[in-house]
Amino acid sequence: MENKYYFVLFALLCNTSRVISLWTCLSDQDCTSLSGSICNSGACVCPPGQQAVRGGRECVDISPYLDSPCVEDHQCSRLFTGYHCLSSDSNTTGVCSCQEGYHYFYGRCWKSRDFGDSCTRSEECLGIIRDPFSLTCNGVCQCAEGYIERQRGECRKVTLAPGGGCVLEQDCQFPDASCNQETFTCFDITTVENDTDTESLKFDTSIKMAANNKMAANNKMAANNEMAATRTVCDSSLPCPNPFECSPFGVCVCPLGYYESPNAQTCYADLGSPSTEEQCVGLLAEVIDGVCSCRPNFFYDDNMRDCIRVTRRIQESCVSDVNCHTFGATARCGPPKDPWGIRNCECIPETSVWDENRQICRLFAGIGESCEVDSDCLAGALEIRCVTNDEGEGFCACPEDLNEVDGLCLTSGLELGEPCQSTLECTAANNTVCNGVCSCAEGYQAVDGFCAPTIGGSCTLDTDCVIENTVCVNTTSGDTCQCNQNFVEYNDVCWPAIPGFNASCSVTAQCASVLGVGGVCADDRCTCMDNYHYRDGGCWPITGLFERCERSSQCYLEGSQDKVVCRNSFCECDFQYPYSPELGTCLSSKASAVSACAALIMTTILMLIR
Known part of the structure; x- marks a missing residue:
């Protein structure tokens, strides 16, 4: 009979014309558990160009590019590594971005490596100066060909012939060179025809910049409205038009290093990608040698689509620090000034000084470096x-009165409390370190102008240990100051040891040394802390009947601790105190006999009634 029921159940499960599986569908209306999904070939799936988020409860547009709208990190996985969906606390949606310490280049996020850092690929190399082509990897990040190290790891592009790009005079490195800061072009000052050429270049450049401003607006619109774009559906039998490629989500997307136009019908080029004039639409971007680029010594936006306007003179207005990096990494955009709140470039005064000849915020010179004043x-x-x-x-x-050591000018003989630059200067007392001022090293404390060992500090003689009731003891760490016998250490003070439970105390350490970690000093008496009980000379975690234990001292029964023992790793009643299920406790021998007699009487009465 039982086999017959199994056969009927099997037939019902196999009859798909009448029974609908929990994971299948017949129409879109069956797919309510996945919001926005459709019924495709009997299964609820997201439409082409969308993917599931929020634990498979909702379909949203895919996020194939930097700055694509997103809900969860995994949507940004096309950025390869170091990516996340960046959103503010008040928004449920964000945009795909590179994590802190990473930068975007060639369609993915790279771990950022600065000048001199170890590297494996040139794409990793990017310093404070935002020019991803200024550094190259040769085991470590170093200046790329065509760039020179201007100061301490700042690499700047130079032009060796007329017609090349520039921002400052120093960018033009050839005889009789000068930089036209209107056209951002190097020229030979001895060439008479230069005036006509530069005017022509100035005109062409202004036209290009005006056009780029308009295209940049479209570019921003493309990023902000990406979820509204209608992408072309594709599969193995329906390929995408060039240069698009078919994504795993069944729609055409631009290849790495490119991003979509607002209508998703054109691929625009990231900076650094091969490009036509029509594809290179970022702010101030232009095609140089077939690649969408920024002009030499212009800076690259984080999105690698737009170029950042550079300042040409230190007093020019700015919006952010990057505008001012024409003058080095220690140049910044200063605070707003009255009356209009205009900001200007300036050098960071704590680290650099303005060098008019070199047009740079020159880092303060160290020992042996060139200077003027x-x-x-x-x-x-x-x-x-x-x-x-x-x-x-x-x-x-x-x-003359100081000595050069590791790039510092040092003195000696400084006493405790005096300002210092290095521990080498703090020689008036032993066991000192420099923490801005000469101080005692770890394990020592200041006593009358010298550093004496604290408890645990190194010593040679008992007289080295100045804390009351300490002596010099040989330990596994060598000879150190320790509390004498019958004393307990707490906060670099030796406290008298106490005999045990309910003894007079001053600090918990006195109680814990005798009663264990559950001991505490409360109201000047040693007792057990909450959820601990006193037994066998110590404080133990309260462990009830039938709970796991390691020793009998842990087992607790209120008012009758001697009745419970740890047996077979569980707290149980001792054999002479049987357990009463009715009372939930361990009975005494006398109570056990009474209980047995009562049970016998009740059994006899029940038999007579029947």
């Missing part, structure tokens, strides 16, 4: 002097 020189936090050599060239040097 004393204020150019800085060694650590100390202003040092500028001296001249036999050729009349200035260089930074330490004052």
Whole structure:
């Protein structure tokens, strides 16, 4: 009979014309559990160009590009690594972005490596100056060909012939060179025809910039309205038109290094990608040698679509620090100024000084580096002097009463509390370190102008240990100051040891040393903390009947602790105190006998009634 029921159940499950599986559908109306999905070949799936989010409860547009709208991180996986869906706390949607410490280039996020850092690919190399082509990887990130190191890891492109790009005079590196800052072009000042050429270039450049401003607006619109774009459906039998490629979500998307136009019918080029004039539409971007690029020594936006306007003079207005990096990484966009709130470029005064000749916020010169006046020189936090050599060239040097050590000018003999640059200066007392001022090293404390060991600090003799009731003891860490016998350490003080439970105390450490971790000093008496109980000379976690245990001391029965023991890793009643299911406790021998007698009487009464 039982086999017959199994056969009927099997027949019902197999009869798909009448029974609809939980995971299948007959129409779109059956797909309510996945919002926005459709019924395709008997299964609920997202439409082409969409993917499931929020635990498979909703279909949303795919996010194939940087700045694509998104809901969850996994939608941005086309960025390969170091990506996330960046959103504010108040928004449920965000945009695909690279995580902090990563940058976008050639269609994906790369771990950022600065000048001098180890690297495996040139795409990883990007410093504060936003020009991804300024660095190349040769085991470490270094200046690329055509770039020079202007100062301490700042690489800047130079032009070696007339007609090349520039922003500053120093960018043009050939005889009789000058930079036309209206056209951003190097020219030979001895060439008479230059005036006509530069005017023509100025006109062409202004036309290009005006056109790019308009195209940039379209570019921003493409990013902001991407979810509304209607992408072309594709599959193995319906390929995408060039240059699109078919995505795993059944719609055409642009290849890596490109992004869609607002109507999703054209692929625009990222900066650095091969491009036609029509594809290179970012702000101030232009096609150079067949590649969508920024002009030499212009800077690249994080989105690698737009170029950032550069300042040509230190006093020019700015919007962000990047505008000012024409003058080096230590140039910044200063605070708004009255009355109009206009901001101007300036050097960061704590780290650099303006060099008019080099048109750069020059980092303070260190020992041995060139200088003109004393204020150019800085060694650590100390202003040092500028001296001249036999050729009349200035260089930074330490004052005569200081010694040069690892780029710093150091003195010696500093006492505790005196300002310092290095531990080497704190020599008036032993066991000192420099923390802005000379201080005692870890394991030591200041006592009358010298550093004495704290409890646990190194010592040689008992007299080295100045804390009351400490002696010098040989331990596994060597000879260290420890509390004497019958004392307990707490906060670098040795407290008298106590005999045990309910003894007078001052700090919990006194109780814990005797009663264990459950011991606590409360109301000046040693007791057990909450959820612990006192037994066998210590405080143990309360462990009830039939709970796991390791020793009998853990087992607790209110008012009758001697009745419970740890047996077979569980707290149970001792054999002489049987367990009463009715009372839920361990009975005494006398109570057990009474209970047995009562049970016998009740059994006899029940038999007589029947």
